[in-house]
Amino acid sequence: MTDTASAATDPGSARGDREIVIYPDSDVLAAATAARLITALSDIQATGRVPAIALTGGGVGTATLRQVAASSARAAVDWRNVDFYWSDERFVPEDSDDRNAKGAREALLAVVDADPERIYEMAPSDGEFGTDIDAAARGYTEQLPEKFDIVMLGMGPEGHMASLFPDTDAVRDTSTGAIAVRDSPKPPPERISLTLPAIRTADEVWFIVGGPDKAPAVAQAVAGGDPVALPARGATGSRVTRWLLDADAASDVNAG
């Protein structure tokens, strides 16, 4: 524990370890997560492997990528040898500002000159599958790695992560792949998402969550329970699940 962050590890959690790290605000959360990401990717590359990572959209998720791009330590990573996937995507035209991939490209991938052959974007609605969202989801499933090293996730105030929302067919899906989501309560309605089993192939799952509106869902997620009611409960890494929080998002966990 330091004066800027506190950490707790729960080795008794059902699947892998769980770590909760609390940062004073969302800027520090993004900067510290960027540093963590650079170190994690560089460590995997040091073993001779190409890391497979699933990126997230969302406010703090994209801010984290900007912080990676701004860091001089980013030179520790060979960015041409990282496989980039997404945990979810909005099924809209490629140039739409709603695209998580567009945000990631602008924030990081274009800056570090990532290898286009290693950037696995979910198809847009004007891409190779046209408006056939099921075909687009199947196409993505075929591209997925056997397992991820790291899956990065944001979380909504109602506990959704990726594009798996409470009490939906999507969060109940037991396939290991990507699926079409047609009725997202958060716009835009059409999305593609990794399923819970696909997320759970990851060695490490990182939730990156900031803001007071997320506090109740964070507390409910870390307390455990039914993932159908609160999808974030079901997203766990086989080695570790990290909850990387700002103080506002963690406020109900502290109160507990």
Ligand SMILES: O=C1O[C@H](COP(=O)(O)O)[C@@H](O)[C@H](O)[C@H]1O
């Ligand atoms: O719609 C989405 O929302 C979540 C959370 O976004 P945030 O801005 O509230 O942090 C995000 O993780 C997901 O990728 C995105 O599609």
